[in-house]
Amino acid sequence: MESITGDGYAYGYRKLTHMLRQDHALVVNEKKVYRLCKELDVLRPQRKLRQKHPRKLAQNRTITxxxxxxxxxxKYGYIAGEDRFFFVLSYIDVYDRQIVGYHIGLTCEARHAVEAFRAALWKRQILRRNLPLPIIRSDNGPQFVSHLFESECERWNVLHERIPPKTPNMNAYIESYHRLLEDECLSMYEFETYAEAYQVVVEFVSRYNNRRLHSSLHYLSPAEFYRRHLETGLQPRRPVRV
Structure with missing residues (x-):
């Protein structure tokens, strides 16, 4: 019984097995230690897992x-001069194709996804004008399955839906944007520093939003199409289905 509390620590059967091997030179495996602890009724209670937010699967929708x-x-890029990677997290509005918020950094965590989301809400004046909040669609990356990100969505009463594994076609608009980011930006440079990579990506996002023409948007840039939609109700050339 004394060994179970090993130096004042409440050990589980796995750590207890290693302690018995190291301190008492016993030839014993984990299964036997588990069985003995169970017979003695000294097994540690199972750790209670935090209740996760239930996953909401992406639904087929028509966006109007x-x-x-x-x-x-x-998306990640490579900095050859520093031999390390950097990350670009982006939110795209599937209706007007505009990048409404993004994060560029040497790390990309849930807090960065939250900060970029908040910035996008303010950029689109959704909170100030008390407009309905958008649905957020993501894959199952660690940033998006985190407690922090899900709590943020619940805070604003935002529906966060996640695509099933191995179905990137259900996130087609952001996947298409990231292909452009790779082909027209990241693959064209051999970055020497993070500062250089950061500046180049910022310039690309601005050029994409304000100058890059989209045939589905009447050969307008995302920003110009968004402006004309607000002013005249201009619609995309084809229905937006996701």
Whole structure:
């Protein structure tokens, strides 16, 4: 019984097995230690797992206006001069194709996804104008399955839906944007520093939003199409289905 509390610590059967091997040179395996602890009724209670937020699977939808559905994902690039990676997290409005919020950094955690989401809400003036909040669609990356990100969505009463594994076509708009980011930006540079990579990606996002033409948006840039939609009700050339 004394060994079970090993130096004042409440050990489980796995650590207890290693302690018995090290301190008493016993030839014993974990299964036997578990069985003996169970017979002596000294097994530690199972740790209670925190209740996770239930996953909401992505649904097929027809999007009829901006700010109804934002897709989010993470892309990484390489800094040759520093031999390390950096990350770009982006939110895209699937209706007008505009990047409404993004994060660039040497790390990409749940808090960065939350900060970029808040910035996007303010950029689109959704909170100030008391507009309905968008649905957020993501994959099952660690940033998006985290307690912090899910709590943020609950705070704003935002529906967060996640695509099933191995179905990138259900996140098609952000995947398409990241292909452009790779082909027209990241693959064209051999970055020497993080500062250089950061500046190049910022310039690309601005060029994409304000200058890059989209055939589905009447050959307008995302920002110009968004402006005309607000002013005249201009619709995309084809229905937006996700």
């Amino acid at each position: 206006a901006p700010n109804q559905l934002w897709e989010v994902d993470v």
